[in-house]
Amino acid sequence: MSTIRGRFAPSPTGRMHLGNAFASLLCWLAARSRRGEVVFRVEDIDPQRSRTEYVDLLLQDLEWLGLDWDEGPDKGGSCGPYVQSRRLERYEAVLNTLQERRLVYPCWCTRRELQEAARNGPQPARRNAGPAYPGFCRDLSDEERRARMAGGRTPVLRLLFPERDYEFTDLNLGHVLLSGAEIYGDFSLRRSDGVFAYQLAVVVDDVDMHITQVVRGADILDSTPRQMRLLELLGKPLPEYAHVPLLVDGGGKKLSKTHASLELAALRGAGVRPENIVGYLLWLAGLQQAPRPARAGDFVDNFDFGPVPLQSIVIADNVADILAGMGR
Numbered sequence: 001m002s003t004i005r006g007r008f009a010p011s012p013t014g015r016m017h018l019g020n021a022f023a024s025l026l027c028w029l030a031a032r033s034r035r036g037e038v039v040f041r042v043e044d045i046d047p048q049r050s051r052t053e054y055v056d057l058l059l060q061d062l063e064w065l066g067l068d069w070d071e072g073p074d075k076g077g078s079c080g081p082y083v084q085s086r087r088l089e090r091y092e093a094v095l096n097t098l099q100e101r102r103l104v105y106p107c108w109c110t111r112r113e114l115q116e117a118a119r120n121g122p123q124p125a126r127r128n129a130g131p132a133y134p135g136f137c138r139d140l141s142d143e144e145r146r147a148r149m150a151g152g153r154t155p156v157l158r159l160l161f162p163e164r165d166y167e168f169t170d171l172n173l174g175h176v177l178l179s180g181a182e183i184y185g186d187f188s189l190r191r192s193d194g195v196f197a198y199q200l201a202v203v204v205d206d207v208d209m210h211i212t213q214v215v216r217g218a219d220i221l222d223s224t225p226r227q228m229r230l231l232e233l234l235g236k237p238l239p240e241y242a243h244v245p246l247l248v249d250g251g252g253k254k255l256s257k258t259h260a261s262l263e264l265a266a267l268r269g270a271g272v273r274p275e276n277i278v279g280y281l282l283w284l285a286g287l288q289q290a291p292r293p294a295r296a297g298d299f300v301d302n303f304d305f306g307p308v309p310l311q312s313i314v315i316a317d318n319v320a321d322i323l324a325g326m327g328r
Contacts (some may be wrong), residue, residue, distance in 0.1 A: 005038075007209065280323055
C-alpha cells in the first residue's frame with residue numbers, strides 16, 4: 001500500500017491537553033503534507049484507566065483544532081473496529097500464533113520479586129525502559145512450569161526479546177540506534193489479569209489498519225525496539241517513525257491531566273480560540289517565527305520535520321495568558 005497512512009491513537013483516560021495537541025498536530029501535518037490518510041483509533045486496552053465518556057470529548061477537541069481524519073469509530077472504514085476493547089479476539093489469535101512458535105513463555109514472578117531484583121540489579125540505561133526483567137522464569141523446565149501452573153496463579157506471558165541492536169531512521173531524530181540491552185529483556189504481551197499489553201495491541205492494530213507512518217511523543221521511543229521485534233516476527237514492514245519532543249512545565253514534568261488549566265476544554269472555556277492554540281504549537285515546533293494565530297491547513301504544503309526541536313520543549317508558566325492574548 002503506497003498511500004501514507006498516519007494515525008491518531010489517544011487513550012481515553014482524560015481530556016486532551018496542549019502536549020497531546022502538539023503531537024496530534026505534527027501527526028496530521030506529516031500525513032496530510034504527503035496527501036496521506038489519517039486513522040483515528042481509540043487505545044482503551046487498559047480497562048482500569050480508560051473511560052468511554054472521554055472518547056467523544058477527544059473527537060470534539062481534535063475537530064475544534066481543525067484536525068480531521070478519514071477512518072475511525074465515528075466514520076467507519078474497512079479496517080475496523082477502531083476501538084481496542086473490540087479487538088480482543090484478534091490479539092488473542094496473534095498471541096496464540098506466537099505461543100505455537102515457542103516465542104512466548106509464562107512468568108510467575110511476583111511484583112515483590114521484580115521490585116527486589118530491580119533494587120539489586122542493573123539500573124535502566126534509558127529513562128523509560130523500566131527495570132530489567134531478570135529472566136527468572138525464562139528457562140523453567142516443563143515440569144517446573146506444570147508445578148507452578150498447578151498452584152493456581154495465572155502467569156504473565158512474556159515474549160523472548162534478543163539483546164541485539166535495533167536501528168532505524170526517524171523522521172525527526174534522524175538515525176537512531178538502540179541496544180536491546182538498554183531496553184532490558186523479555187517483555188509482557190498479556191498481564192496476569194488477562195489484559196493484553198500495549199506493545200502487542202498497538203503493533204497488531206497498526207498492521208491491520210495498514211499504518212505506514214507513526215508520529216508520537218519521544219517518551220515512546222524506548223518501546224520502538226519491542227514493536228520492531230514484533231513486526232519482524234509477524235513478517236511485516238516497519239512504518240516510518242517520527243518521535244517528537246514532549247511539552248514540559250518549568251520543572252521538567254511532562255504535561256498531563258494534572259495540568260488541568262492546559263486542557264483544551266479549559267482553554268476553550270476561557271475564550272481561547274483554536275487558531276491561537278494551533279499557532280502557538282506551530283511556533284513551538286519551529287514552523288513559524290512568532291506565536292501568532294494560524295490554521296493547520298495553511299501549513300500542509302510546506303511542512304517538514306527539519307525545524308522541529310529534538311529535545312523537550314519548556315512552555316511558559318503563563319501560557320494560558322499568552323494564548324488568550326494572541327491576535328489582539
